[in-house]
Amino acid sequence: MLTLLKLLKDGKFHSGQALGVALGISRSAVWKQLQHLEAELGLSIHKVRGRGYQMAAPLTLLDPADIKEQAPSCDWPILVFDSIDSTNAEALRAIERGQAAPFLVLSERQTAGRGRRGRNWASPFAENIYYSLVLRIEGGMRQLEGLSLVVGLAVMQALRDLGIPGAGLKWPNDVLVGQKKIAGILLELVGDPADVCHVVLGVGINVNMQATDEIDQQWTSMRLESGRVFDRNHLVAQLGLMLQKYLARHQIDGFSAIQREWEQNHLWQGRAVSLIAGVNQIDGEVLGIDSQGALRLKVDGVEKVFSGGELSLRLRDDS
Ligand code: BTN
Numbered sequence: 001m002l003t004l005l006k007l008l009k010d011g012k013f014h015s016g017q018a019l020g021v022a023l024g025i026s027r028s029a030v031w032k033q034l035q036h037l038e039a040e041l042g043l044s045i046h047k048v049r050g051r052g053y054q055m056a057a058p059l060t061l062l063d064p065a066d067i068k069e070q071a072p073s074c075d076w077p078i079l080v081f082d083s084i085d086s087t088n089a090e091a092l093r094a095i096e097r098g099q100a101a102p103f104l105v106l107s108e109r110q111t112a113g114r115g116r117r118g119r120n121w122a123s124p125f126a127e128n129i130y131y132s133l134v135l136r137i138e139g140g141m142r143q144l145e146g147l148s149l150v151v152g153l154a155v156m157q158a159l160r161d162l163g164i165p166g167a168g169l170k171w172p173n174d175v176l177v178g179q180k181k182i183a184g185i186l187l188e189l190v191g192d193p194a195d196v197c198h199v200v201l202g203v204g205i206n207v208n209m210q211a212t213d214e215i216d217q218q219w220t221s222m223r224l225e226s227g228r229v230f231d232r233n234h235l236v237a238q239l240g241l242m243l244q245k246y247l248a249r250h251q252i253d254g255f256s257a258i259q260r261e262w263e264q265n266h267l268w269q270g271r272a273v274s275l276i277a278g279v280n281q282i283d284g285e286v287l288g289i290d291s292q293g294a295l296r297l298k299v300d301g302v303e304k305v306f307s308g309g310e311l312s313l314r315l316r317d318d319s
Contacts, residue, residue, distance in 0.1 A: 002082050004033045005043075011058030013051045041109070041125040059126055062106050063233050070237035074104075074244060076133070081107040083125075086114045087132035088188050088202040094134070095190055095198045101136040106236065113204065116186055117310055121204050122214035128221070129232055131203040133243065138196050139251070146255030146293030148173040148187045149262050151201050154246040155183050156265060158239045159205070164225050168267040171286070171295050171313055175205075176267055179315075180220035182206050203239070207232055256291035263288045272316040273297070275306055282306075283316060 007022055008014060016027040023030065034053060037043050044056035064078040077099075084090050084107040091105045107130050113121030123130055137143045152173035159167040159175065159182065166177040175183035183205040191197030206221035207230050222230050250258060263269060268286050275282045275297060284297035284304070294307035 004030065005037060005041075005059070006061070008045065008053060008055050009059040009061060011055050013048065013054045015052035019053065043125065060231055060233065061126060062108060062236070066233040067236050067240070070234060071240045074237070074240035076102040076104050076240075078104045078106060081105070083107065083109050083111060085112040086110050086121075086202075087130045088114055088186060088200050091132040091134050091200045091202075092188060092190060095200075099134075101134045101198055103134050104240070105132040105134070106130065114186055114202070115184060115204075117312065120214065121184065121186075122209070122212045123204070124209060124212065126232075127209040128207045129203070129205040129235060129239070131205070131236065131239065133201045133203075133240075135199050135201065135247070136196070137193075137199055140194050142254060143251060144189070144193055144197075144199065145291075146258065146262075146289075147199065147201075147250065148185055149289070149293045150246050150250045150255065150258055151185050151187070151203065151243065153258065153262055153265065154242040155185065155203055155205065155239065157246075158235070158242040159183065159222065161242075162222070162230065162235060162238060163228070164222055166225065169262065169265050170268055171266065171289065172293070172309075172311070177220050177225055180218045182220050182222065182225070201243070205235065205239075207235060254291075255293055259289060259291055259293075262293075268313065268315065274314045274316055276312050276314060277306075277308070277310065286313075 003023060007019060016030050019030045020027045034045055038045055046054045046056055062080050064080055067078060087105040087107050109125040110123035110130050113123035115121040149172060152169050152175060156167045156169055156175050167175055170176050173185040174181055186202040188200040189197055208223045209221045210223060271286050273286055282299060284299040287296040287298055287303060290296055290305055294305045297304050
């Protein structure tokens with residue numbers, strides 16, 4: 001089915017007969033595959049009598065050679081899938097199989113994309129970026145301190161450089177434009193964090209997506225913000241370069257060297273918020289973060305510090 005897609009992705013007309021010859025199948029088998037492409041991947045294909053089939057819009061698929069050419073210093077192997085449950089889950093399986101880190105897992109779509117706090121991550125085919133970079137961490141806990149915030153900063157910078165100037169951060173590691181989420185980050189860790197472990201830096205960026213009924217919070221995409229269609233290979237390359245830069249700084253100088261820059265880009269700095277932890281809610285004012293990336297809130301006039309993967313922030317109505 002995806003071989004057929006690769007023939008059609010140029011956005012030109014292809015006759016059923018020519019497609020059948022190229023694939024070694026009958027014209028009616030071509031027709032069936034096209035129906036599957038539309039139903040399963042949500043793609044729109046025009047059928048014009050006498051001319052054949054044409055994708056409603058040309059499609060650029062992920063291409064490791066193109067990515068490597070644009071980011072030669074990112075010399076990690078790239079595993080690209082047409083479809084996978086979750087790039088983070090596949091990355092964890094690859095670690096189990098003994099794949100040497102660093103390596104990168106990408107997919108055109110995810111059938112069970114994972115978000116934070118058990119949520120689903122909307123992952124339609126060939127529209128967005130589903131990116132999992134695996135690192136081997138040998139430096140113990142210090143190398144993990146604030147790591148997810150550093151990834152958020154790198155994602156935000158990559159988006160700004162590519163023409164989304166309004167991208168900013170929300171603790172702990174959402175990237176927003178205004179109140180709308182444009183990218184999310186999910187770190188997963190295996191091994192002994194105090195000794196040697198592997199960490200999967202999972203990044204989802206809404207790139208060319210224009211509509212979905214799968215997201216129950218305010219969201220946006222690079223295309224919706226700018227009116228432009230983005231080349232995902234270019235974005236993957238730029239993201240790799242930016243991650244390399246920030247991860248090197250983090251590794252050498254620790255998170256405290258990045259703390260100020262992170263705070264300067266925190267959209268909710270000084271705002272009145274509610275911190276949600278399961279059924280508990282704590283109201284306070286955002287003071288910033290500490291040298292390990294934990295959230296500093298003024299609660300009833302007293303500074304308190306919060307950290308943990310299950311926490312989330314909401315703006316208070318009166319802020
Ligand atoms: C969030 O809830 O904000 C985190 C979303 C993280 C989504 C990305 S997409 C690539 C990687 N694979 C996953 O299953 N999840 C992360």
